[in-house]
Amino acid sequence: MKKIILTLSFCIIAVITFAQNSYSGQKFGDEVKPGDVKPAAKMEAAMGSDNAVDMKIEGKVIDVCKKKGCWMTLEMPNGDPMRITFKDYAFFMPMDIVGKKVVLDGVAKKQTISVETLRHYAEDAKKTPEEVAKITDPKKELAFEAKGVVILDK
Numbered sequence: 294m295k296k297i298i299l300t301l302s303f304c305i306i307a308v309i310t311f312a313q314n315s316y317s318g319q320k321f322g323d324e325v326k327p328g329d330v331k332p333a334a335k336m337e338a339a340m341g342s343d344n345a346v347d348m349k350i351e352g353k354v355i356d357v358c359k360k361k362g363c364w365m366t367l368e369m370p371n372g373d374p375m376r377i378t379f380k381d382y383a384f385f386m387p388m389d390i391v392g393k394k395v396v397l398d399g400v401a402k403k404q405t406i407s408v409e410t411l412r413h414y415a416e417d418a419k420k421t422p423e424e425v426a427k428i429t430d431p432k433k434e435l436a437f438e439a440k441g442v443v444i445l446d447k
């Protein structure tokens with residue numbers, strides 16, 4: 294009887310432990326472990342004066358690269374989307390995830406994006422040549438380079 298109770302207790306503990314160590318959803322790149330996840334809206338405050346910080350964030354997808362899913366943007370409270378790229382282009386996102394919540398593990402960055410790169414992003418987003426030509430100044434922005442992404446089921 295002791296062996297049965299001990300075995301049953303071990304199984305219950307194992308199930309609880311494994312359930313808490315992963316997110317439910319479609320996974321890309323490195324594993325994203327639960328714990329210390331910040332809303333994307335609080336990322337800049339969490340960075341303080343640092344230009345790059347390892348962290349985990351959660352947010353809502355508002356756009357995905359229309360060519361092959363090589364970047365996505367998350368909704369931010371100021372209305373400017375935050376661009377997410379993927380470390381070493383090791384993985385890409387499905388193009389049908391707009392509106393879904395994601396959890397990311399990677400590096401939050403404060404950076405300046407060149408005109409050339411901004412135009413490239415606009416072309417990837419299928420902007421018209423006129424819209425691309427209007428991009429004439431570099432842009433300071435928050436960005437995130439993800440090592441791992443989970444598209445949450447809920």
